[in-house]
Amino acid sequence: MSPEQTDPFETALTALLAPLAKAMVARGVTIGPATEALKRALLQAALEETPGKTTDSRVSLKTGIHRKDVKRLRTDENGGSLKKSVNASALAISYWATAPEFQSSEGTPRDLPRHGSEKEPGFDELVRLTRADMAPGTVLEALIEQGVVTEVDDGFYRLLTHALLPAAGSAEQVAAYQATLSTHLTAATHNLIAPEGTSLNFDRILRYSHLSDESVETLNRLTQEKAQMLLEEVNALAREMQMNDAEQTANGRFAFGAYVLPKKPSSDEAAA
Numbered sequence: 001m002s003p004e005q006t007d008p009f010e011t012a013l014t015a016l017l018a019p020l021a022k023a024m025v026a027r028g029v030t031i032g033p034a035t036e037a038l039k040r041a042l043l044q045a046a047l048e049e050t051p052g053k054t055t056d057s058r059v060s061l062k063t064g065i066h067r068k069d070v071k072r073l074r075t076d077e078n079g080g081s082l083k084k085s086v087n088a089s090a091l092a093i094s095y096w097a098t099a100p101e102f103q104s105s106e107g108t109p110r111d112l113p114r115h116g117s118e119k120e121p122g123f124d125e126l127v128r129l130t131r132a133d134m135a136p137g138t139v140l141e142a143l144i145e146q147g148v149v150t151e152v153d154d155g156f157y158r159l160l161t162h163a164l165l166p167a168a169g170s171a172e173q174v175a176a177y178q179a180t181l182s183t184h185l186t187a188a189t190h191n192l193i194a195p196e197g198t199s200l201n202f203d204r205i206l207r208y209s210h211l212s213d214e215s216v217e218t219l220n221r222l223t224q225e226k227a228q229m230l231l232e233e234v235n236a237l238a239r240e241m242q243m244n245d246a247e248q249t250a251n252g253r254f255a256f257g258a259y260v261l262p263k264k265p266s267s268d269e270a271a272a
Contacts, residue, residue: 009192023177039065043073087179088132088139089172093148095130097162098236102126111156114140123157129243146172162232183255213264220262227258 024034042063047054049062056070065073096102096109101121104110114136116122127136140157143149152158187201194200211219234256 039063039069040073043070088127088130088134089142089146089148091130091132092127092139092143093159093162094235095126095239096159098232098239099126099129109159109162111152111158113154113156131242131246142172146170180257184257187255216262216264220260223260227260231256231258 024030042065043059046059046062050058056067056074059065059070060067063070096112102110102112110120112121112123112126114123116125123140124136127134127139132139140149144151144157148161149157149159184203188203191200191203208219238254
């Protein structure tokens with residue numbers, strides 16, 4: 001690429017950042033904290049790209065971040081306890097909804113006591129099986145606050161939904177937004193920058209335009225139903241495999257997601 005040419009990725013950045021910018025404006029995030037977040041991300045990328053000890057000057061050269069900022073950011077920890085909480089909650093729901101020992105004779109998630117016994121498992125045991133790095137009481141409190149679990153008679157707890165759907169605009173929803181989009185971007189970025197001959201991640205999308213409202217709605221219902229079925233099938237298999245692998249030192253990770261974007265024309269577009 002000659003000096004006069006613009007890297008196509010620089011052009012793509014505006015489109016890639018547009019949805020994030022929309023969320024930022026909606027939540028009142030201005031250029032200051034956005035710039036700080038970008039600096040943190042660039043720093044992390046530079047450190048991950050260069051194994052071993054990397055000087056502040058070298059990071060500054062690779063990213064354009066001032067050396068003083070590099071030094072400050074490298075010593076400033078930014079915790080992720082909320083993300084841990086969301087992950088632990090999602091794991092607990094997954095096990096509760098699919099693990100045979102937590103199912104009733106009708107095949108539905110059984111009501112659980114807080115502490116199990118020889119006759120029946122309890123919620124604390126459920127959380128321990130997920131291997132989540134959070135106390136069972138903390139996970140239970142989070143699930144109740146999110147309306148996913150409710151306490152019923154005699155100190156038992158009932159699972160109300162098979163999916164973690166945090167309240168709109170809540171801190172939990174932001175954490176889920178982060179986890180979902182960052183995972184997809186990680187998969188897509190690997191495909192973009194991977195050396196030739198490297199195995200690529202599966203990443204596909206279907207796009208159709210010039211559809212009627214009825215067609216959009218039909219496709220929306222169909223894809224949601226099919227995606228949910230596949231997610232539940234993979235979830236059950238992955239949970240079983242994780243339990244089988246518990247006896248060995250297994251550190252592999254796997255992520256699988258799905259999204260649907262039905263878009264009906266606005267009144268102005270429809271009139272055009």
